[in-house]
Amino acid sequence: MTDIFRSILPSSAWQKDEPLSSHCTFKIGGNADYFARPEDEASFTELIIAVKKKGIPYCVIGGGSNILFSDKGFRGIVITTQGLKNIEIDGEKMTAGSGAMLPIVSLKAQKSSLDGMRFMCGIPGSIGGGVFMNAGAYGGEFADILVSSRYFDIEKGEICTLSASEHDFSYRHSSYMEHPERIILSADFALRYGDPEEIKAECDCLLKKRAEKQPLEYPSAGSTFKRYPGFFTAQLIDECGLKGYSIGGAQVSEKHAGFVINRGGASASDVLALIEHIKFVIREKHGIDIECEIRFIGEK
Ligand SMILES: Cc1cc2nc3c(=O)[nH]c(=O)nc-3n(C[C@H](O)[C@H](O)[C@H](O)COP(=O)(O)OP(=O)(O)OC[C@H]3O[C@@H](n4cnc5c(N)ncnc54)[C@H](O)[C@@H]3O)c2cc1C
Structure with a gap:
C-alpha cells in the first residue's frame, strides 16, 4: 500500500x-x-x-x-478533495475545484462582483460536498446556479460531465447519492454581475444570523435532520422537550434544537444513540419519521 x-x-x-x-x-x-x-x-x-x-x-x-x-x-x-481547490472566473461563469471551500468561493465571487453565491458564505463545506448534498441556506441552493459538474467514474476509469438536469436536484439530494462510483472533480456555475458592497453587506448579515442562532462554538455537523415536509424539525425537537438532552458527550444544542453538538469527548456511538432517541421521541409524539441529514462513514 x-x-x-x-x-x-x-x-x-x-x-x-x-x-x-x-x-x-x-x-x-x-x-x-x-x-x-x-x-x-x-x-x-x-x-x-x-x-x-x-x-x-x-x-x-x-x-x-x-x-x-x-x-x-x-x-x-x-x-x-481539499487539494483540488482551483477557482477560475470567465465573465459571469465560474469553475471551482471540488475541494474549494464554500466561504472562500463565495468571497471570491463577491470580490469579482459576481452574485449568486451569497447563500454559501457560512456553509463550512467544499464544492464537491455542496454539489453532492445540494447544500443550501437562506433561500439559495446549489441547484439554482450549477451549470454542470465533472466527475471521475471509477468503474469506467473516465472523466465525464453531468448537465444540471442530470443532477436530479431536490432538497438535500443529488443524483451523486445514487452513484458512489462517481467522484466530483469540479463544477461550473452561472453567476450574474452584482454590486460587491451590497453582496458583502448581505453576507455579513447572514453570517451574523448564523452566529446568533447556531451553536458555532461547539463541534457539530450542522443540522442533524432533514426538514420534514410541512414542519420545522428543530421546532418539533424543541416541542418534545429535548433541548439540552445528552447522551455521553453528545447533546441536543440548547441554542438550536436542530443541531446535535459535541460538548466534549463525544463518541460516534453517543451521537448515534442520541439521534435514535430523538427519532423515537418524534415518532411517538408526532407519528412521523424524521430523516438524518448527516452521513455516517465506517463500521457501526
Ligand atoms: C456549522 C455548520 C453549518 C452548516 N450549515 C449548512 C447549511 O446552511 N446548509 C447546508 O446545506 N449544509 C450545512 N451544513 C452541512 C455541510 O456543511 C454541507 O452539507 C456541505 O455541503 C458538506 O460539504 P463537505 O465538503 O463538508 O462534505 P463532506 O462532509 O466531506 O461529505 C458529505 C458527503 O459528500 C460526499 N462527497 C464529498 N465530496 C465529494 C466529491 N468530491 N465527490 C463525491 N462525493 C463527495 C462524501 O462522501 C459524503 O457522503 C453545515 C455544517 C456545519 C458544521
Whole structure:
C-alpha cells in the first residue's frame, strides 16, 4: 500500500493511522488506516485507480462538515478533495475545484462582483460536498446556479460531465447519492454581475444570523435532520422537550434544537444513540419519521 502512495504522492500528502477526528467538523472518529490529500486531479485519479485495482476500501470526503466517522475509524483509505481547490472566473461563469471551500468561493465571487453565491458564505463545506448534498441556506441552493459538474467514474476509469438536469436536484439530494462510483472533480456555475458592497453587506448579515442562532462554538455537523415536509424539525425537537438532552458527550444544542453538538469527548456511538432517541421521541409524539441529514462513514 505504501508503495502506491510513494509512487503517486509526495510524503507530505499522505499519512498512516490518521485520526479522522482531525478531518471533520464534529471532531469525532477513530483512525483511518490511510489518509491522503492529492494536490491535483491527475494524482487524485491515479490514486483512486490504484486503490480500486488493489481492492482497498476507500472513501472520498470534502470539508468533512456533514459526516460522522465511526469510533472504529475506517479500514482502508480516506481521500480528501481539499487539494483540488482551483477557482477560475470567465465573465459571469465560474469553475471551482471540488475541494474549494464554500466561504472562500463565495468571497471570491463577491470580490469579482459576481452574485449568486451569497447563500454559501457560512456553509463550512467544499464544492464537491455542496454539489453532492445540494447544500443550501437562506433561500439559495446549489441547484439554482450549477451549470454542470465533472466527475471521475471509477468503474469506467473516465472523466465525464453531468448537465444540471442530470443532477436530479431536490432538497438535500443529488443524483451523486445514487452513484458512489462517481467522484466530483469540479463544477461550473452561472453567476450574474452584482454590486460587491451590497453582496458583502448581505453576507455579513447572514453570517451574523448564523452566529446568533447556531451553536458555532461547539463541534457539530450542522443540522442533524432533514426538514420534514410541512414542519420545522428543530421546532418539533424543541416541542418534545429535548433541548439540552445528552447522551455521553453528545447533546441536543440548547441554542438550536436542530443541531446535535459535541460538548466534549463525544463518541460516534453517543451521537448515534442520541439521534435514535430523538427519532423515537418524534415518532411517538408526532407519528412521523424524521430523516438524518448527516452521513455516517465506517463500521457501526
Ligand atoms: C456549522 C455548520 C453549518 C452548516 N450549515 C449548512 C447549511 O446552511 N446548509 C447546508 O446545506 N449544509 C450545512 N451544513 C452541512 C455541510 O456543511 C454541507 O452539507 C456541505 O455541503 C458538506 O460539504 P463537505 O465538503 O463538508 O462534505 P463532506 O462532509 O466531506 O461529505 C458529505 C458527503 O459528500 C460526499 N462527497 C464529498 N465530496 C465529494 C466529491 N468530491 N465527490 C463525491 N462525493 C463527495 C462524501 O462522501 C459524503 O457522503 C453545515 C455544517 C456545519 C458544521
